[in-house]
Amino acid sequence: MATTRARDGGSADEHEPDGGRQPNDRLSAWFARSGWSKGELARQVNRHARAMSAPHVSTDTSRVRRWLDGEQPREPIPQILAELFTRRFGRVVSIDELGLREPDEPHGDFGVDLPWTFETVVEILGEYTRGDLLLGRQEFVGPSLRLAAGRDLVEPLQRWSAPLPAAPAPLPAPIVPGAGVGAGAGVGRGGRRPRLPASATEHLHESVRLFRRWDMQGGGGLRRKAVIGQLNALTDLLRDEHPPAVRARLLGLTAELALLAGWMSYDTGLQPGAQKYMVLALHAAKECDDAPFGANVLGVMSRQMIHYELAEDALELIHLAQYGSRDTGGAGLQAMLYTLEGRAYAALGDTDRCRRALGLAEQALADSRPHTEPDWIRYFNRAELLCESGHAYRDLAYTRPAFVAPAKERLSETVRLLLGTGEFVRSLALAHVGLATVFLIEHDPAGAVEQATAALEIAFRVRSERLIVRLRRTVEALAGRFPADPAVCELAARVARELPEAPFPTA
Missing domain, CATH: 1.10.260 (434 Repressor (Amino-terminal Domain))
Structure with a gap:
């Protein structure tokens, strides 16, 4: 029998009488x-x-x-x-x-456990991307999707570095009269499955590079749907039969696109959905035995944990990534992971380990040779390291004034390196916001207003909810600390009046 629905979303007779109910x-x-x-x-x-x-x-x-x-x-x-x-x-x-009850059933959810089979990865990716394209943001705010953390996240992923079980030997292909017998030939419509052109994977690689560049220049909200559409089309390709080397390349591209979809979802505030894409990227990297990229995925997942002040979880993921890529990861990847380790230790207030990790990051980056690194890690350059280490020292400066100077030095150098390049526009804006918080710690409202205003000008052009939220919080803190300062009041009014309220639609 159908239940009559009340206007607040519950059944008409669901509410307990006031007697016996305790305040929440x-x-x-x-x-x-x-x-x-x-x-x-x-x-x-x-x-x-x-x-x-x-x-x-x-x-x-x-x-x-x-x-x-x-x-x-x-x-x-x-x-x-x-x-x-x-x-x-x-x-x-x-x-x-x-103090509320959990929903009874997590409809349509899936976990993070490893390993999945190749077929399961492809099937889930296909269904998930189709749902995202059809439903938009609704898919990511429903009751079935939640951000995993703590043991629910870390313990399953600890099996990521274990080797995959050996695949069974393929059965001999049947001989079809009149069909070719070359490598990759198979039965398809009309008696023969068309071979994937050799240029196709290179075109896909170029698409991934283009999407990555768009994200750095315009924020995650600008092309998220385009990335998810390409990812959905790629899962259709994976359902066809391919030689092992081609399938591995397609899986590698799938992992890159899934991570980019996760990163863009994270940047636009779709946190549970972002984590799901990252988990799928990790599974795809596992299936094609790409340990360095899997470590890169874990690094991005650790950023999300740091964002939500779950520094212990972030450290677990970073250490897992470092262990899993210890024999295969290049210097650029190691520099990125050491930098995130420093940020996690800063969030925990551990100054010695923070300094040590950031020192190792500097050394690893000095040893890197960008032209030999994969495209997905080339973004991590001197400016990116300075930006992340500047934020780490900023976090320490909240309680330790000695770290104000190194925070300001690194974030100011980041701004100098990125100004006028046209690249890494979101990183430039986040560096301005970081500098604004450093000036706030120093009780310098004029410096904070100058940096926050610079970030605001970029925020109008960059579709990044993460940037907008950080800028709003910084300006709110500034207005709370200096409520009578005219420049602060003017900036706060402008942010309230002109900055789009998150969440916003994604393209």
């Missing part, structure tokens, strides 16, 4: 920290519900008050609230932390 202290604590009013939270819930095609959700201030008083809302509201508080505080806020 956990939700009340997060709500108080957010600074939102009950009306603002209700509006955000309704907006989020519309984005995920849940029009039956229509919340008001009285309903929010009842949640705070202990009423347990039905799906999808618990997950919507977790998503909203996660975005507000920049770290994962689980349903349990809000």
Whole structure:
């Protein structure tokens, strides 16, 4: 029998009587920290519900008050609230932390466990990319997708570096009268399967390089759908039979595109979906036995953990990447992983290990030869290392003033190297934001306003929710620290008036 739906997303008779219900202290604590009013939270819930095609959700201030008083809302509201508080505080806020019940079933979700079979990887990628293309952001804010962290994430991935089981020997191909017998010949429509042209994989490589360049110049939101469309088409190719070497190349391209889709989703604020693409990229890299690229995927996953203040998880992933690529990874990859290790240690406040990791990163980058490195790691140059190490020292400077100078020096040098190049535009904007926070730590509102304004000018051109969120938080902190400063007030008003409110549609 169908259940009549109430306007807040639950059944009409779901609510307990007020007697015996205890106030939800956990939700009340997060709500108080957010600074939102009950009306603002209700509006955000309704907006989020519309984005995920849940029009039956229509919340008001009285309903929010009842949640705070202990009423347990039905799906999808618990997950919507977790998503909203996660975005507000920049770290994962689980349903349990809000004192709410977990949804009964994670419909359509998949885990991160390894190994999967080749056929499973292709099938999941095909289904997932089709759903993303059809549903857009809705696929990534529904109750079935959650960001894995802690043991749920780290323990399965610890098996990533183990060798794949030996594949069974292929059966001899049947001889078909009148068909060719050359390598890769098979039965297809009309008696023969067409061979993939030798130039096809090179054209795909060029597409991946172009997408990567677009991301660095315009942010993840500008071409995300184009990347996912190409990834979906590539999974169709993988369903055909190919010689082992061709299949390995196609799997390598699949891994690169899946990681790029994950990175772009991360940059545009689609965090659970981003992690799913990264996990799929890791599986594809595993299937083609590309340990260096798999380590690169784990490095990007660690960035997401650092972003959500899960530094212990980030370190686990980084150390796993370093171990798994110890015999095969080039100097550029090792420099990137050491730099992220330094950032994770900085987030944990471990100054000695942070300095040691960043020193090893400097040494590895000096030893690298970019022309011999894979295209996917060539972005990690001197400016990128300075930007990441500058942010690491900035994190330490919050509690240790001695690190203000090295943070400012590295971020200022990043800006100098990137200004006017037309490349790494998002990195330039993030360096400006980092410098603004350093000036804020120094109690220098004029310097902070100058750097935040420079970042704001770039934010108008770059489709990056990650940049927008960081800039908004920095300006909010600046306005809270210097509420009477005219330049600060003008900047805060301009950000509120002109900066697009995230989330925004992705192309």
